[in-house]
Amino acid sequence: MFLSIIYIECTTLKYKEFIRGEYATVQEYNSLPGEHVKLDDRYTEPLIIQKHRQDSETYKSTKVEMLFDPDEHGDIQRTVILQGHSGTGKSFTSQKIMSDWAFGRLYEDRFDFVFHLRCKELNQATGRKSLMDLLNYDQSSSSMIKQVLHQSPERVLFLVDGFDELKFSLDVPKDSLPRDPWTQCSPEVTLSGLIRKQILHESFLLVTTRSTALDKLKEVVKHPVRYAEILGFSKEGVEEYFNRFFKKKQHSQQAYDAVRKNETLFTACFIPVICWIICTVYREQFDEGTEMIQSLETTTSIFVEFVATLLKHHCQDLGQSALTILQGLGKLAEQGMEEQQVLFDRDSVSQTVSDPSKVPFLCKFLQKKRVSQTTMYSFMHLSFQEFFTALSYMLLGDEEAQEKVRELLSKVRRGKENSHLLPIVQFLFGIANKEVGKRLEDKKYISCSQGIWTQLKHFILEVIEKEKENRNTIDYHISSMWLFVFHCLYELHVDDFVKKAMNTYTEFNLTHIPLTKTDCWVLKYCFQHCTCIQRLILNWCKLSAEKIQILLPALEKCQHLELQVDDLADDDLDGLLAALGEGKSLELE
Numbered sequence: 252m253f254l255s256i257i258y259i260e261c262t263t264l265k266y267k268e269f270i271r272g273e274y275a276t277v278q279e280y281n282s283l284p285g286e287h288v289k290l291d292d293r294y295t296e297p298l299i300i301q302k303h304r305q306d307s308e309t310y311k312s313t314k315v316e317m318l319f320d321p322d323e324h325g326d327i328q329r330t331v332i333l334q335g336h337s338g339t340g341k342s343f344t345s346q347k348i349m350s351d352w353a354f355g356r357l358y359e360d361r362f363d364f365v366f367h368l369r370c371k372e373l374n375q376a377t378g379r380k381s382l383m384d385l386l387n388y389d390q391s392s393s394s395m396i397k398q399v400l401h402q403s404p405e406r407v408l409f410l411v412d413g414f415d416e417l418k419f420s421l422d423v424p425k426d427s428l429p430r431d432p433w434t435q436c437s438p439e440v441t442l443s444g445l446i447r448k449q450i451l452h453e454s455f456l457l458v459t460t461r462s463t464a465l466d467k468l469k470e471v472v473k474h475p476v477r478y479a480e481i482l483g484f485s486k487e488g489v490e491e492y493f494n495r496f497f498k499k500k501q502h503s504q505q506a507y508d509a510v511r512k513n514e515t516l517f518t519a520c521f522i523p524v525i526c527w528i529i530c531t532v533y534r535e536q537f538d539e540g541t542e543m544i545q546s547l548e549t550t551t552s553i554f555v556e557f558v559a560t561l562l563k564h565h566c567q568d569l570g571q572s573a574l575t576i577l578q579g580l581g582k583l584a585e586q587g588m589e590e591q592q593v594l595f596d597r598d599s600v601s602q603t604v605s606d607p608s609k610v611p612f613l614c615k616f617l618q619k620k621r622v623s624q625t626t627m628y629s630f631m632h633l634s635f636q637e638f639f640t641a642l643s644y645m646l647l648g649d650e651e652a653q654e655k656v657r658e659l660l661s662k663v664r665r666g667k668e669n670s671h672l673l674p675i676v677q678f679l680f681g682i683a684n685k686e687v688g689k690r691l692e693d694k695k696y697i698s699c700s701q702g703i704w705t706q707l708k709h710f711i712l713e714v715i716e717k718e719k720e721n722r723n724t725i726d727y728h729i730s731s732m733w734l735f736v737f738h739c740l741y742e743l744h745v746d747d748f749v750k751k752a753m754n755t756y757t758e759f760n761l762t763h764i765p766l767t768k769t770d771c772w773v774l775k776y777c778f779q780h781c782t783c784i785q786r787l788i789l790n791w792c793k794l795s796a797e798k799i800q801i802l803l804p805a806l807e808k809c810q811h812l813e814l815q816v817d818d819l820a821d822d823d824l825d826g827l828l829a830a831l832g833e834g835k836s837l838e839l840e
Contacts (some may be wrong), residue, residue, distance in 0.1 A: 267445050301479040366388070368387075374416070380435060417439075418590065596628075641678035714735075777805075785811065801817055
């Protein structure tokens with residue numbers, strides 16, 4: 252027994268050394284092959300909130316190190332779901348968890364082993380695989396790891412990263428699931444066995460996912476579950492990120508000051524991937540000595556500026572026009588979205604992109620052990636694959652483009668099983684924005700189609716009509732669809748149409764949707780185009796006095812307002828009442 256403990260400790264130390272080598276450095280989204288930065292030099296702690304159950308009406312701030320702490324009743328949840336919108340830092344946080352555990356800074360007394368399973372890599376697994384086959388570890392430790400899994404599963408954490416990226420279903424009959432980590436089944440059956448706690452039910456599980464895939468995950472995960480949401484950076488976190496990103500203090504301060512002058516742009520920086528994009532654009536402008544951007548308002552405009560910057564500075568020696576590069580990337584992105592694929596092998600990439608290793612929008616890496624040893628590519632972030640998919644439609648002839656958009660919108664109309672396509676639609680609205688379209692046309696990239704614009708208008712009005720039919724139903728998907736509508740209208744920024752769309756309905760219910768500051772700016776823009784709001788319900792939306800301050804100019808349109816706000820001071824309440832005006836109804840919790 253004593254020797255066994257020593258062997259396990261030695262195996263743990265060896266595995267930690269292996270993980271430190273894998274996770275101490277990271278490739279930035281647009282790094283050239285071989286370029287790395289230290290994870291600790293770039294990582295900025297995000298804001299995380301937690302609720303005991305999905306239908307809970309109370310939130311509290313938490314941290315990664317507290318995710319598996321006992322609750323107020325002393326119970327420990329062995330399964331945690333960490334959800335978040337696109338680009339909020341879920342995967343980066345997963346890498347940080349692995350690194351901190353391996354360096355003895357996190358969960359040291361709780362877990363002997365932490366295993367990282369990337370769903371985008373599991374999509375590439377073929378044949379029959381056991382859980383042991385899917386894990387990434389030094390193969391010389393195999394027998395001892397098997398012993399730990401058998402004897403001490405309660406000392407093991409499995410980190411399943413990117414559930415929303417899975418292209419296969421985990422809805423597998425229970426009697427088909429494996430009961431141990433060495434039984435070989437198809438990859439989806441094995442992963443389903445882990446998430447549904449048929450394999451190693453005493454082990455701990457942390458699953459990260461986009462919020463849009465939460466309903467799918469809830470259908471297969473073993474309850475009870477602790478729910479947490481990653482919200483991105485705080486105001487202080489944005490400043491810290493700028494300081495970490497730029498090598499020169501003068502540049503970080505200059506860029507941060509410029510962003511602070513544009514409240515919308517600054518709020519966009521609360522989303523880590525957007526913050527990285529903006530910092531990258533500023534860094535290129537510092538290197539070139541050009542004037543700094545300040546006028547960007549929408550997410551799409553930020554992406555377009557970034558793409559234009561990288562095409563100008565990093566694609567000159569590819570021997571292809573910018574349009575040809577965009578067409579190749581767009582075709583690859585669209586194929587991936589159709590097949591729910593985010594990893595591409597060299598052959599499939601080479602069919603659309605002539606020299607993928609030199610294209611800054613793609614990341615190249617070696618597929619991990621036990622799954623494959625193939626060189627693979629992915630877009631620098633899933634949101635870029637979605638952006639290039641939307642852009643690809645605009646690069647086609649008018650008739651073909653309209654047919655592609657018609658097919659896309661038809662799929663989205665079918666419901667939440669195609670919710671992964673919603674960001675593409677949102678980017679299409681952003682490209683239809685007059686200023687963004689002009690920027691793209693000036694660069695000779697695209698010419699926006701009037702036919703596509705007509706389809707988008709009809710689509711969003713249809714969605715609003717459908718949501719009106721569900722006005723008495725409290726459902727996360729329904730509420731989130733309202734938020735999707737508002738973001739589409741904000742990306743579009745066509746005041747006359749936004750006014751028309753917003754005045755087709757006068758009651759809005761966003762109950763149980765945690766609203767970010769970015770969401771609040773979007774709501775403010777949309778609500779200000781309403782002639783009158785008969786009823787607005789913002790209960791359990793994680794609203795703060797600061798977020799209410801953003802919404803105040805729009806709340807004066809409300810006849811009846813239901814609101815739940817955290818830590819509302821007397822002065823804040825006075826401001827809220829003054830904004831509403833006389834003769835209005837306010838229900839405040």
